[in-house]
Amino acid sequence: MRQRRWGIVALYTGLTALSVVWLVPVATAAMISIRPLDEIRDGPWNLSGATFTLDNYVRAWQQGVSGFALNSFIITLGSVALTVVVGALAAYAFVHLKFRFQGVAFFLLMTTMIVPIQLIIIPLLPWFRTLGLDNGNWQFVGVVLVHTGFGAGWAVFMMGSFFAAVPREILESGRIDGAGEWAQFRHLVLPLALPGIISFAIIDFVFVWNDLLVALTLLDRSTQPLQVGLANLQSPHLSQQDLVSAGAIMAILPPVLLFASLNRYYVRGLFAGGVKG
Amino acid sequence: MRTVNGRKWRRRPSSAAATLRPSRLLLPLAFVGPLLVVFGAFYLWPAVNTILGSFFRWGLLRPWSLFSPAEWDFVGISNYIDTLTSPRFWNSALNTAVWLVVFPLAVTVGALFIAVMIWQAPTGQRAFRTIFMLPMTISLVAAGVIWTFIYDPDFGVLSDLVRNLGIDFAIDWGPLEFKTAEWLSNPGTVDLGFAQIPLINISLIVAGFWAFTGFGVITLTAGLTAVPEELVDAARVDGARNSQVIRHVLVPALRRPLTIVATVSVIFALRTFDVVWVITQGGPVQDSEVLAVTVWKQAFVFLDSPQAGTATALAVIMSAALVVVAFPYLKGLLRREDA
Structure with missing residues (x-):
């Protein structure tokens, strides 16, 4: 004892x-x-x-952080919204429907979790030019699409595992009552799997908000998010730790607040990736 | 194709009902189509371009395009040969190898240690877990910035600590040279005979470790909650010491989550870019340059010389290595579709 x-x-x-x-x-x-x-x-x-x-914060905010933060919110919220919508639809199809090339499509989606983003980043620059996504606000559209494409694997994987947990009897009774696939998705799966969707949305928010590489490569000064601004501000040759530290704290605040307030969902999402994987 | 879910409960309704639906083929497409369009245009298509482009000579000022064969400068596998014979590649490969060995080991062992400690605590588990998870939500850019405040030679917390506690020292033991200073320029080297490993890589790995270990803690915690308490109690009754319980009861029960943590940290190590980019940009000289940084620099820093071809070759090599290393993990992910 x-x-x-x-x-x-x-x-x-x-x-x-x-x-x-x-x-x-x-x-x-x-x-x-x-x-x-x-x-x-x-x-x-x-x-x-x-x-x-708080002078450091005021100066950092005035010297560019305000613009970077706005860009970060546009890119992150846009990416999360698009990824959740198209990802939830696709995850439903992967779990509850059957279609051609499903196995191949799933395999290719899963590779996004493994390969480095360097595999796609180099041709994306000329590709953006071709599509006219390389200037002005079109860059936001482009970067949102890239984040959606690269996040598609996680979206299908994670939301799919939550959709699969919806009891089959419920879907079956829905079908007997004459509900089509859309009605089943909209009125049965979505409400029941909502906590899972929130978990994914939070994790995707943190992921996109924290991205450096995509934004650094594809965006110009007017559309760059906080992480790029912070990376450029940080330099071993410049003594501006006052601005850099204030910028860093502001850059980590939104995901940390999200994590603090919705901890339950965040942990559940990570558990889903961990236990069953 | 393999969705047991779908199959199981589709078999039950009569096949007549199934054939009555003309929308059978179009319907799944409506669900999965939007995602596949974006995925195809902004992941598959660029990936295909990277792979094909790696057999041509080109730069980003005149990018290679599948649809303009007149401008192709086909070089076969010489981009790969150039890459594999360049000293810069081998320098980065060595640094990446250091990451690949040290980082997953540190994360797995560290996370196991922390997770087991938290698991044994009668109260306050959530609070401790939250503290170790916090850095996971912080961007690696911010993590890099924050760690420069630790390592800074003038006012950094670590340098301060070493100075104030009077534990600064320098050693020169055979292959190992190390001093408690210049964490981000030259804290020493390990001489392997065929190569010198700059210890600055370890400084960067520590920052990555701090940022990433929370993932291991949470994954292992999920596994630990599934360990039957009777098993642990039985071992204790039999007189097993703590270390024996961990070694013989917990580790076997945690095999799956441990594999996940190890694999995901291998993926993290090979993909490493942000931390290195923010703290040292691969320097001094190329002492801390890793493959992900080399690819980026080759493609985007020297825009005027046609090096994008070699950069894509390197990106393909990295991706292939990752797919090979992570193949069991990938198979696990695919199996999930059946579950």
């Missing part, structure tokens, strides 16, 4: 120490972001005579 108690103490000490180590990087960034640059030089955690200010 006594030994067990010491074991528990050791366990919590270990977990707490590890948690602190895990939180230090973000906490440091947050600390740097609320202090003037010249104070950081003596170490961000040296708090003697520290002044706290």
